[in-house]
Amino acid sequence: MTKTKTPGFWAVIPAAGVGRRMGADRPKQYLPLAGRTVLEHTLDIFFRHPRISGVVLVISADDGWFKDLDIKANKPLWVVDGGTERCHSVLNGLGVLMNHVDSQDWVLVHDAARPCLSDEDLDHLLDTLHNDPVGGILATPVRDTKKRAGPDGRIAATVDRGAMWRAFTPQMFRLGALEQALAQALAEDFLVTDEASAMEHAGQAPLLVEGSARNIKITQPEDLSLAAFYLSRQQTTGH
Ligand SMILES: Nc1ccn([C@@H]2O[C@H](COP(=O)(O)OP(=O)(O)OP(=O)(O)O)[C@@H](O)[C@H]2O)c(=O)n1
Numbered sequence: 431m432t433k434t435k436t437p438g439f440w441a442v443i444p445a446a447g448v449g450r451r452m453g454a455d456r457p458k459q460y461l462p463l464a465g466r467t468v469l470e471h472t473l474d475i476f477f478r479h480p481r482i483s484g485v486v487l488v489i490s491a492d493d494g495w496f497k498d499l500d501i502k503a504n505k506p507l508w509v510v511d512g513g514t515e516r517c518h519s520v521l522n523g524l525g526v527l528m529n530h531v532d533s534q535d536w537v538l539v540h541d542a543a544r545p546c547l548s549d550e551d552l553d554h555l556l557d558t559l560h561n562d563p564v565g566g567i568l569a570t571p572v573r574d575t576k577k578r579a580g581p582d583g584r585i586a587a588t589v590d591r592g593a594m595w596r597a598f599t600p601q602m603f604r605l606g607a608l609e610q611a612l613a614q615a616l617a618e619d620f621l622v623t624d625e626a627s628a629m630e631h632a633g634q635a636p637l638l639v640e641g642s643a644r645n646i647k648i649t650q651p652e653d654l655s656l657a658a659f660y661l662s663r664q665q666t667t668g669h
């Protein structure tokens with residue numbers, strides 16, 4: 431009886447952004463956070479997790495910061511050039527994986543700017559999706575009432591929040607299916623802001639996997655102190 435290969439789980443970390451909204455003296459993934467840089471915290475999540483087979487890091491072609499990091503990769507690490515938008519960077523990362531691993535393996539795309547992802551949420555995502563026919567994303571239900579703004583800056587409408595969720599990362603799909611869906615979306619100039627949008631565009635319905643709201647994306651200066659709090663809490667309580 432032929433032994434079926436257990437699919438691997440590979441991380442793609444888009445880290446080629448400039449951090450315009452942060453307005454710092456360097457790209458936000460290289461800002462100091464809890465004794466390291468944002469990117470080092472994020473990479474460590476996947477380096478230390480035993481179920482992650484390897485990592486593809488996507489950095490800007492003119493990145494001058496990565497070489498100075500203290501990176502100890504204990505599993506395969508590929509470093510590739512990013513692109514104009516996040517979706518282009520992700521596709522570049524998927525392209526490298528397609529040359530090295532089985533297209534039926536799982537890929538987890540996770541923003542470098544999300545260093546507070548917990549091991550508990552990562553395990554929950556892997557456990558929930560490893561046999562799923564489509565894949566899915568970490569997300570959390572919207573808690574606040576949502577308002578649509580009019581051109582005058584006034585409330586144009588209140589949006590029903592009943593079924594609204596906030597998409598996080600990792601976003602986890604079969605490598606071949608995601609690469610094909612993302613390439614097709616970009617070929618149609620459909621510049622998606624997350625991987626699930628490309629899968630939806632291809633007619634799939636990814637699963638929403640509830641995760642902790644601590645999985646913030648560091649975007650503006652105020653996010654750094656919140657991230658530092660979450661990371662310090664994780665070190666003392668383990669979650
Ligand atoms: N061309 C790009 C743009 C973004 N990213 C990455 O995608 C993640 C989420 O993007 P975002 O938070 O928008 O980061 P930036 O694009 O750097 O932020 P800004 O929009 O404020 O410039 C980040 O880890 C960022 O480094 C990327 O790899 N390639």
Ligand SMILES: C[C@](O)(CO)[C@H](O)COP(=O)(O)O
Nearest residue numbers: 516541597598599623624647
């Ligand atoms: C992928 C993402 O983090 C899910 O919420 C988000 O879409 C990234 O958007 P950004 O504008 O590239 O930060």
